Amino acid sequence: DTAVSQTPKYLVTQMGNDKSIKCEQNLGHDTMYWYKQDSKKFLKIMFSYNNKELIINETVPNRFSPKSPDKAHLNLHINSLELGDSAVYFCASSPAGLSPLHFGNGTRLTVT
Amino acid sequence: DAKTTQPPSMDCAEGRAANLPCNHSTISGNEYVYWYRQIHSQGPQYIIHGLKNNETNEMASLIITEDRKSSTLILPHATLRDTAVYYCIVRVANTGNQFYFGTGTSLTVIP
Secondary structure (H helix, E strand, O other): OOOEEEEOOEEEEEOOOOOEEEEEEEEEOOEEEEEEEEEOOEEEEEEEEEEOEEEEOOOOOOOOEEEEEEEEEEEEEEEEOOHHOOOEEEEEEEEOOOOOOOOOOOOEEEOO | OOOOOOOEEEEOOOOOEEEEEEOOOOOOOOOEEEEEEEEOOOOOOOEEOOOOOOOOOOOOOOOOOOOOEEEEEEEEEOOOHHHEEEEEOOOOOOOOOOOOOOOOOEEEEEE
């Protein structure tokens, strides 16, 4: 019954590796997002996708690439992982208009 | 990017009302005020939002000043489970559904 689900919950990997985080929403929402929360707990938007089109990309390194196979999924691919990529990544979704975001429970990425 | 200012931390006695202030002095006429909270690294949870009228739901009340430059989130009877970081967000109306989170207020409910 989870509305926005992310996998994995924890991800530990070494520098230079490529990894993916998956996100699925069963709410029928039109827009999905990825946020990054760093060690200082600051939540920063990375991407948003609307109807399979990227509409906003916030100064994120091109090592990060969102991929949306369909409206219910927005996966995050990260190439050549760096120590500074360690953070909690949150997926979210929302319907059109002024409706609020619904967040997943996050993926804690640790790069060693 | 955030357009809001909140105190970094607050305490509240269990059972009492928690009043969390937020300044958004540069808010535009068509921008809404949203409140979210984050409990211990879980995903942020939506609480309430409003434009200019006061709003109330089962979780909280939102009081927005007449000039819309500030607002207050009220948790009427705080419980220990309300301990969380509370974010006040002004939705940037011209950039799709962008939500910019500030640093929030860490609320501790004390037994």
